[in-house]
Amino acid sequence: MTALYLHIPFCLGKCRYCSFQxxxxxxxxYGPYVAALTLELTRLAEIHAAINRSSKLxxxxVGGGTPTCLPVELLQGVIHSSLAFFGAEPDVEISVExxxxxxxxxYLEALLEAGVNRLSLGVQSFDDRELGRIGRLHDAQEACSAIKAAVSAGFRNINLxxxxxxxxxxxxxxxxxLEKGLMFHPAHLSLYQLTVEVDTPFFALAANNTLCLPEEEAILEMDEITTQLCSTAGLHQYETSNYAGYGHQCRHNINYWLNNDYLAAGTSAVSCQHGVRERRIADPAEYIRRIHVQQSVIIETEQLSLERSFRETVIMGLRMxxxxxxxxxxxxxAIDVQEYYGSTVEKLVNFGFIEFTATHLRITAKGRPLANQIMAELV
Ligand code: SF4
Structure with missing residues (x-):
């Protein structure tokens, strides 16, 4: 399996909670960046072909940022280039945020024409006051229009x-x-709890005690609402934050959670191949400059030890x-997970937070609200 992530680092405005690059x-x-990204893809494809000759995408x-800030011709171009340089499996999943x-x-018809078969729409809320507080530039009406446009363009695999x-x-x-979102019968939902990230406007507000977030009890109630509404709608939870109808799980993200190799290109993008993780430079102008003078855009390289990789595979896998x-x-x-974690795992099993099935180690329904604490024990 070959998975490729492309980062488009542009947005129309910055949301107040966002720490994405x-x-x-x-x-x-826009134009110079896509040209540079295409050049990086050319080089990446040459290396990929030399190592994994027959492995197509x-x-x-294509994520960001907001890839759809770009004129559609630019976005089509970079998708065409990726498919041409790497080749594609007949059932390739092509997602655009x-x-x-x-x-x-x-615009959406043009994406379909380019081969995109999965659209992920950043709706976040259907309440205009909430959208305003978190600094989104769109309102609920525009979100509904975008979903309707995606359906009428012909998208069948839509994530909200x-x-x-x-x-x-x-x-x-x-x-x-949630009810409003489900009325559109999306194939997939990604439901994220807000986390206050450093270097965001929300972080500064939280530091001043002026960010008024719901209490833990209210969050637990929201979790219950999620479980109830999603299961009634036939969307099954398959990962901490992700729900899908049959056959619509996101294969690209599952590859991350399995901790398999993945390729990446663009600013800030992280790739991991054969135990080596590489992070690219964040600044778009500097990224463009380096690509044109044939200077490396990799600013961080990490060689993962076998043990580190094992632990990461356990943690990522437990998200599912x-x-x-x-x-x-x-x-x-060649490591037995039960033996390796010994008493740590035994304690979590005794609390009923995790369990061994015949084939898997997994977090139980009781443990799921405490998933982050459980994973912290196993890092
Ligand atoms: S649109 Fe998305 S990537 Fe852009 S600032 Fe908002 S949350 Fe961040």
Whole structure:
């Protein structure tokens, strides 16, 4: 399997909670950036062909930032280049992230024409006051229009991103947003709890005690609402934050959670191949300059030890509801997970937070609300 991530570091504005690498008002760089990205892809494809001759793309994920800030011809171009340079499996999954307010039917038809078969829309909420508080540039009406445009363009595999735990949000308003999203019958939902990240406007507000977030009890109620509404809608949780209808799990992200190799290109993008993790430079102008003078854009290289890789595979795998396969772990690392973690795992099993099935180690329903603490024990 070959998975490729492309990062598009532009947004129309910065949301107040966001720590993703992106810049607003970067229009002048759109063309030069895509040209540089295409050059990086050329070089990457040459190396890939030399090492993994017959491995074509199984998944391509164009994320950001807001990839749909770009004129559609540029986005089509970079997708065409990726498919031409690497080749593609017949059932390749090609995802693009989009934001309401940046797409219409014609734009989305052009993406379909380029081969995109999965669209991920950043809706976040259907409550205009919540959208305003978190600094989104679109309102609920624009979100509905974007979803309708995607359906009428012909997308059948649509993901909606929604957020809970937002300032001023209540279980009632979360139920409203989730119900509204489900009315569009999305194939996939990504439901993220807000986390306050450093170097964001929300971080500064939290430091001053002026960020009013829902209490833990309200969050637990929101979790219950999520479980109830998603299961009624036939969307099954398969990862901490992700729910899908049958056959619509995101294969690109599953590859990350299995801790398999992945390729990447673009600013800040991280790739991991044969135990070597590489991070690219964040600044788009510097990225463009380096690509043109044939200077490396890699700013951090990490050689993962076998043990480090094993532990990461356990942690990432536990994010998935099915857990991590004991047999795969043993075949890959020659380490038995039960023996390796010994009393740590035994304690978590005794508390009923994790369990061994015949094939997997997984977090139980009781342990899921404490997933982060459980993983911290096993890091
Ligand atoms: S649109 Fe997405 S990537 Fe851009 S600032 Fe908002 S959350 Fe961050």
């Amino acid at each position: 992106s810049i607003a008002a970067g229009e002048k760089l 199984s998944t391509l994920f 989009a934001n309401p307010g940046t797409v219409d039917v014609a 991103d929604l957020m809970y735990g937002l300032p001023g949000q209540t279980p009632f308003s979360w139920r409203y947003s 509801v099915q857990g991590v396969s004991r047999r795969t772990l043993y075949e890959r690392y």
